[in-house]
Amino acid sequence: MSARPATQARDSTATVPRTRRRRRFSTGSLVIDLVLLVLAVIMASPIVWLISQSLTVERFAFQLPPGWIPVPFTLDNFEQIFPLVPFGQMALNSVIVATLSTGGALLTSVLAAYAFSRLAFRGREFIFITMLTALMVPVQLTVIPVFIMMRNLHLVDTLAALILPALVNVFAIFFLRQYFNSIPRELDEAARIDGAGHLWILFRMLVPLSSPAISAVIIILFQLSWNDYFDPLIFINSPQNMTLPIGLVSLQGGAAPGPVVVVFAAVTLVVVPVLVLFLVFQRQFVASVAASGIRG
Amino acid sequence: MLLFLVFIVAPFVAAIALSFFNWDLLTPAQPAGLANYAQLFGDRQLVHVLANTFVFALGSVVTHVAGGLLLALALNHVMNRILASVVKATLFFPLLISWAAVALLWKYVLDPTFGYIGYYLRQIGIPTPSFFADPHWALAAIIGVDFWHTIGYTLIIMLAGLQTVPRELVEAAQTDGASSRQVFFNVTLPLMSPTIFFATVITFIGAFQIFDPMQIITQGGPNESTMSVVQYLYLTAFQSFNVGYASTIALVVFVIVMGVTAVQFWASRRWVYQS
Known part of the structure; x- marks a missing residue:
C-alpha cells in the first residue's frame, strides 16, 4: 500500500527534468549530428575519389581542385590493367x-x-x-x-x-x-x-x-x-x-x-x-x- | 591436431632453435650459440625500429580507443536512423578493404602534389607537410591512415559495450539529479571499462605487429622513420637472409607483446570494473 504512492511520486519528479533535458539536448544533438555528418563525408571521400579518378581520362585525372565527378568519362584505365x-x-x-x-x-x-x-x-x-x-x-x-x-x-x-x-x-x-x-x-x-x-x-x-x-x-x-x-x-x-x-x-x-x-x-x-x-x-x-x- | 602441430607448435619450437644459428638459407646452418642474442644488445637499428613501433602502437591505441568511445557515444545520441546508419556504414566499410588497397589509395590521397587533403587544408590556410616524405610526419600520417582503416572495428566493440550499460542505471542517476557529465564519468565509463580494456589490449597487439602500410607506402622511410620492428624482421630474414637473427627478433616481438599484455592485465585490476 505505502509503496505505490512512493513510486508514483518518483515517476512524476522524473518526467519533469526529463522533458527539460530533452529540449536542452536537441541543440547539442544537432551539433553532434552535424559533426558526424561531416565525419561521414570525410571518411567516404577517399573511396569516392578513388572511383571517380579511375573513371576519368588520364590527362584530366588528379587535378586540383579535385574533380569529384569523372569528366571526361572513360573505361580505358580498366582496359590498361590487363x-x-x-x-x-x-x-x-x-x-x-x-x-x-x-x-x-x-x-x-x-x-x-x-x-x-x-x-x-x-x-x-x-x-x-x-x-x-x-x-x-x-x-x-x-x-x-x-x-x-x-x-x-x-x-x-x-x-x-x-x-x-x-x-x-x-x-x-x-x-x-x-x-x-x-x-x-x-x-x-x-x-x-x-x-x-x-x-x-x-x-x-x-x-x-x-x-x-x-x-x-x-x-x-x-x-x-x-x-x-x-x-x-x-x-x-x-x-x-x-x-x-x-x-x-x-x-x-x-x-x-x-x-x-x-x-x-x-x-x-x-x-x-x-x-x-x-x-x-x-x-x-x-x-x-x-x-x-x-x-x- | 596434426595440422596444429605442424604449422604452429613445430614452427614455434623451430623458431626458438633457429635463434641459436646463423643461416642464410643457402649454405648449411652454423651454430651460433648466444651470438644472436648478444647482437640484440648492440643493435641500434633494432632500438630505433622498436621505438617507432611503440610510438605507432601508442598512437594507434589512443586514437582508436578515444575515437571509438566518442563515436559510439555520439552515435548513441543520434535520433535520425538514416544518419546513424550512413555514418556507421562509412566508418565500418574501410575495415573490409585489404591493407594493400588502402595503402595504395592513401599514398595518393596524402600526396603533396595531387592529394586532395593537402589541397583543402591549404585552402583553409593550414600549411601541410608532404606527409609521407617528411620524417617528422610520416609515422603520424600512417597512424592516421590506420585510424581510417580500422576504427570500424573499435567502434563495433564500443557500440556492443554500450549496449551492456543498463539503461535503468543511467536513468536512475539522471533522476537523482546527476548531470550528463556525472553520468558519463560515474556510470557509463566504469561500466564500459571492461570493453575499453579489451579494445586497448587487442589494438595494442595488432598495432605492435604492423607491417603492411610501412612496406607499401614508405618502405620504412624516410630515413627509417617509419620502419616497424616486423618490417625490420622481414628485411633481415628475406633480404639480408639472416634467418637466425630474424628468428631472434621474432622472439623479442613475442616477448614484448606478451609482456605488455601481462602488464595491461595486471594494471586492469586497478581500473576495470568487475561486477
Whole structure:
C-alpha cells in the first residue's frame, strides 16, 4: 500500500527534468549530428575519389581542385590493367586461396572444437592451454620456419604455400569451442540414446545450432585470407601465382609499373565488389565482429 | 591436431632453435650459440625500429580507443536512423578493404602534389607537410591512415559495450539529479571499462605487429622513420637472409607483446570494473 504512492511520486519528479533535458539536448544533438555528418563525408571521400579518378581520362585525372565527378568519362584505365598484370588470374587465385583456406580451416576447427568441448581425453586441458598461448604467437615468428618447410616441400611460389598453413586457425577453434560449450549437453545425451554417433551429433546438431558462430567464423576467415599481404609477399614470386593484394602492389612498383590512374582502376576493381557485398551483408558482418571481438 | 602441430607448435619450437644459428638459407646452418642474442644488445637499428613501433602502437591505441568511445557515444545520441546508419556504414566499410588497397589509395590521397587533403587544408590556410616524405610526419600520417582503416572495428566493440550499460542505471542517476557529465564519468565509463580494456589490449597487439602500410607506402622511410620492428624482421630474414637473427627478433616481438599484455592485465585490476 505505502509503496505505490512512493513510486508514483518518483515517476512524476522524473518526467519533469526529463522533458527539460530533452529540449536542452536537441541543440547539442544537432551539433553532434552535424559533426558526424561531416565525419561521414570525410571518411567516404577517399573511396569516392578513388572511383571517380579511375573513371576519368588520364590527362584530366588528379587535378586540383579535385574533380569529384569523372569528366571526361572513360573505361580505358580498366582496359590498361590487363596487359600489365594477369588481373583475372590474380582474382581467381584469391578466390581459390580464400575459399579453400576458409573451408579447410572451418572443417578442422569444427572437429577440434567438438573434441575440446565434448570429448574427455587425457591432456585435453594441457593441449587447450597450449593452443591459447599459440593465439598470442605472431605470424612473423612462425613464418620463417614455415617458409623453410615449404621450401623443402618445393611448394614456394605455389598457392598451396598459402593454403596449407591457413588450414588451422586457433582463434576459430577457440571461438567455436566456446559456442559449443554454451549448447546444453543434455541434447547430446538424448541424441546418443537415439543411437547417434559423434559425427551425427556434431554435423547434424551442434553445427546447425551454432549457425551464428559458424557464419561469423566464415566471414572472419575469408576476410583474413582475402586481404592477406604478408604471406603472399613471402611465398609468392611470379605474377601468375599472386593474389590480389600483392598483385595490386606489384602494379605500382613491380616489373611493369602502370600509370597511377591504372593503379587506381585496379584498386577500384578490388574495392567495388567488396563495397557491394558490404552493403548487402552489413548486418551479418557487424554481428560477426561484435560476437568474435567480445568472446575472442 | 596434426595440422596444429605442424604449422604452429613445430614452427614455434623451430623458431626458438633457429635463434641459436646463423643461416642464410643457402649454405648449411652454423651454430651460433648466444651470438644472436648478444647482437640484440648492440643493435641500434633494432632500438630505433622498436621505438617507432611503440610510438605507432601508442598512437594507434589512443586514437582508436578515444575515437571509438566518442563515436559510439555520439552515435548513441543520434535520433535520425538514416544518419546513424550512413555514418556507421562509412566508418565500418574501410575495415573490409585489404591493407594493400588502402595503402595504395592513401599514398595518393596524402600526396603533396595531387592529394586532395593537402589541397583543402591549404585552402583553409593550414600549411601541410608532404606527409609521407617528411620524417617528422610520416609515422603520424600512417597512424592516421590506420585510424581510417580500422576504427570500424573499435567502434563495433564500443557500440556492443554500450549496449551492456543498463539503461535503468543511467536513468536512475539522471533522476537523482546527476548531470550528463556525472553520468558519463560515474556510470557509463566504469561500466564500459571492461570493453575499453579489451579494445586497448587487442589494438595494442595488432598495432605492435604492423607491417603492411610501412612496406607499401614508405618502405620504412624516410630515413627509417617509419620502419616497424616486423618490417625490420622481414628485411633481415628475406633480404639480408639472416634467418637466425630474424628468428631472434621474432622472439623479442613475442616477448614484448606478451609482456605488455601481462602488464595491461595486471594494471586492469586497478581500473576495470568487475561486477
